[in-house]
Amino acid sequence: MLKKIAIASGKGGTGKTTVSVNLYYFIHKYWTDKVQLLDCDVEEPNDLIFFPEAREKSFNVVNQQVPKIDNSKCTYCRDCVEYCEFNAIVVIPTVKFAEVNASLCHSCGACLHACKHGAMLEYDHKIGEIKKFDLGIGLGLIQGELEIGSSMQTMLIKDVIKEYNPETEIVLMDAPPGTSCPVVTTSADADFILLVTEPTPFGLHDLQLTIELMREIHKPFAVIINKDGIGDGSMEKYLEAEDIEIIGRIAFSKEYAANYATGKILNNLDETQDSFYRNLVMNLKEKLN
Amino acid sequence: MKIVISSEGAEMNSVFDLRFGRAAYFCVYNEESGITEFLKNEHADDQGGAGTKTSEKMVELGVQKVISGDFGPKAKDILERFNIQMVILPDNNRTVGEIIETLKGK
Amino acid sequence: MKEITVLSGKGGAGKTSITAALVSLSERAVFCDSDVDAADLHLILKPEVKESYRFDSGYKAIIDSVKCIDCNICKEECRFDAIHTDKGFYEVNPFQCEGCRLCERLCPAEAIVSVKNENNFWYVSNTRFGPLVHARMGPGEENSGKLVTVVRRKAREIARSLNYDFILNDGPPGIGCAAISSLTGTSGVLMVIEPSMSGLHDAKRLLDLINSFNIKSYAIINKHDISNKLTDEIVQFLKNNNIPLLGKIPFDTMFTQAMIEGKSIVELYPEAKSSKVLKKIWDYILVN
CATH class of the missing domain: 3.40.50.300 (P-loop containing nucleotide triphosphate hydrolases)
Structure with missing residues (x-):
């Protein structure tokens, strides 16, 4: 067991x-x-x-998903800003500015649910590696x-x-x-x-x-x-x-x-x-x- | 030009607040009209990203200059990008009113 | 204003004992314990708490099982695997919940509420050497990085209002969120390196982190006589990276003795060799 x-x-x-x-x-x-x-x-x-005798058997990269805003689709409605509990999204409608601050993002995925315009995308951001050794x-x-x-x-x-x-x-x-x-x-x-x-x-x-x-x-x-x-x-x-x-x-x-x-x-x-x-x-x- | 001064209270004799993202209030001073307005900082107690949100507010307000005691890296990043001038005033022995008087004197 | 953070990567290298010694050498400085997770500096500085604050580390979700319609949406969408059904009903493991409130927003039955977490405290205190800002985290809490940011911000405010121009920070082990929060925007990092393969390995990772923020660093080798071989390797490593080595401190049971007495080594044994080395190190940091 x-x-x-x-x-x-x-x-x-x-x-x-x-x-x-x-x-x-x-x-x-x-x-x-x-x-x-x-x-x-x-x-x-x-x-x-x-x-000291260890031999590496395998290795893989671990990523976190970080959102990114597609400015061509963004309507600057600020719905994502409302959903983000971590203050990681800045949207300023008056100057048509929208950006995610990756260092504040917790990768919870809430903003993807908030966005009704398909403007929120995700990309891989490396957080580390997992290695296996014999x-x-x-x-x-x-x-x-x-x-x-x-x-x-x-x-x-x-x-x-x-x-x-x-x-x-x-x-x-x-x-x-x-x-x-x-x-x-x-x-x-x-x-x-x-x-x-x-x-x-x-x-x-x-x-x-x-x-x-x-x-x-x-x-x-x-x-x-x-x-x-x-x-x-x-x-x-x-x-x-x-x-x-x-x-x-x-x-x-x-x-x-x-x-x-x-x-x-x-x-x-x-x-x-x-x-x-x-x-x-x-x-x-x-x-x- | 619109100038923002971080403030511990909502009055002209309130003490200048050395914090930016977590300042209690902001005094918005319009140089041309001489009108001042106090806004409560809604992000003062946020657990993170207060500097980012406060800077966002500055851009929305159309501010050109911010006077505070210190600016964090995230606030700096946004203020710089929108060409908002940051003025660091490293003492809190003055009131907002006194700072505005100094500005007028220039 | 000068703000120095003491870091080591590896735990147990002697950060707190060395910070305490430097604190007792300082004048007109503010101290800050950035190791909020397992804070120990107060055991030596014996602070008299003047102000105490609650630190709000965010939300935790709670599911009302009476309202819950077992639709599984929350479990499916939670990226932190915090929602469990092992007991036959849906519940949130508070230690896994990140407080993003997504489940609360998506729940069609309005069965989820989020409550504020109120387990963390931070304090402004007086000590026999000057003001100390420190914290106590509730067990298992997250967001230690943010709590570090809070205590450091307060230390700067105090330093400014007293017109002091030095802040000394006792840092956390590791190189993750708490360590990052303890070094961003500081004027320098004092690395405490223990002469072991682990110590060197961890110091290398720490230095990469410090360099990624373009922060100046200096180093101390602590317990240097535990391994001459590793001490030599560390000296070479520091040389190759142009990091000034401010001093080597021998393995010294006086540190433990001082800890038991609740004093820094410099206070208890001012004439000890380690104390003299520390004095020199402090003089260097003051002017460089």
Whole structure:
């Protein structure tokens, strides 16, 4: 049965990518080889860096539909302006001026319904790419990459999460940082969410916001404390008071940070990490079955 | 020439509003007739595109000069295209009336 | 007026800790937390809120299932796949609804209404270093870009009215809508780069974005001793792109310690090496 796990964190840099990449490897090792990794951090996708052997299998462009006004048909009636909730259309009848401001447009299509004169057309505007990679093990990586300058990250994520292989049993989704719409889009489809945090005041504050979100969207979740040992004890106090499960702790290690820096986390696995992730995988398996 | 001054209120002694797209009011001053008229800015609280809509209004009104504290990139784009002169006045210690007096003095 | 935004592309590179340090070095400046999605700067600046505002992030549609005639038009026309029928009736997932109101306009049974979303707040506060404009977004909210625009606009207004000529902005991670809104029209971007392959990859994408707006940039390498190899690569990358490198800050647990104390590193450990580097960086930004 297909199960989807999202890896999220309010604060950036807490270790989402590390956990995602390792989980992919260890789910393959201890659970099933029908596992696929989706890099949903489309603004800054980084999972690929940790798979130097990856081979690109396919690639497609994702477009958004942006409207354009055909001035030869436009009667400057301003009906489209009335329909546009985003103030993206400027029509000035007195000077016969009509134009869509693409940077304000949300591609909702309302103006096409508003226009009774066939003056509203749509054209493709690139928002990013989706690439699929063979990783040697498992069913591979799917990566969304936002076009520089585009603000349509949520739309691209929606496309990425639809792309998983139908044979997949486990889909891992590496979410972007934050607590706003891109994170919701990534988590909305998940059966379980792993929240990766660090025990610092910033980590705690952002975790609290993320937990608020998880409760609002009614998703089961557990917390992984990464860089355990830095910071103070307020994280533990909070999690205990709220009765939130800590599903794993990864001790802070400067050596690990150095391996991460050079992209070598899967080449330097030691016994401690192996047993840590084996436990985590078993734990998840039990939870999801 | 029609000149628009962004204003925080609808009176001559209202303070000059440093915002353009989100100014509370606009004072339309007709240089030839000396008549002033205050218009409420309907887009002041819009969530986005306020600069665009306000600029659209300026073109419709046939304004040739706009005096405000700042113009956003979208407002600038439209005002420039319709040759509406933008004057940036970086202080809000003056009233609209005082600014008009200065204009008259020129 | 000079407005500098601190950005990194990659999250966790140290934007907020570095911004807080620069804030504590500044005089006559206004501060702005543009990371509205996971705002942390207030944990160090401990603002005393003076004014609080509601930010209206748009509409959400609601379907009245009594009036609904199951015609499916709304579901078919919604481009955000926000309308669902899993429960046997038509309903809108508020987290997916973009607030375009198309369904409301097309519904033949007038069964759809749109309500304003009132989950976001923004504040004007006083801190021990000067005024701060910051925000709190409701969980799962959209339009963080617009909220960034709102807080930045207020920061400029405050700076103008106080006759201050400097604004320091703590930016969001990524290069999407929030990051774009935090850098348009600023006088410069201070990039905080962490020496990892991810950090470099993300910095390259960030620089492409900054360049597309023709904005000046400078860089800091944070935690430089985590990887000398990547630090060297970043130094070369900056050189090739003519980006001034203002300083290298070592990996330093004093940052975490300062965070726990609710202070910036410069306040808590003014004599630390990192603090001295930050002082130099600040002096450079002031005159360049």
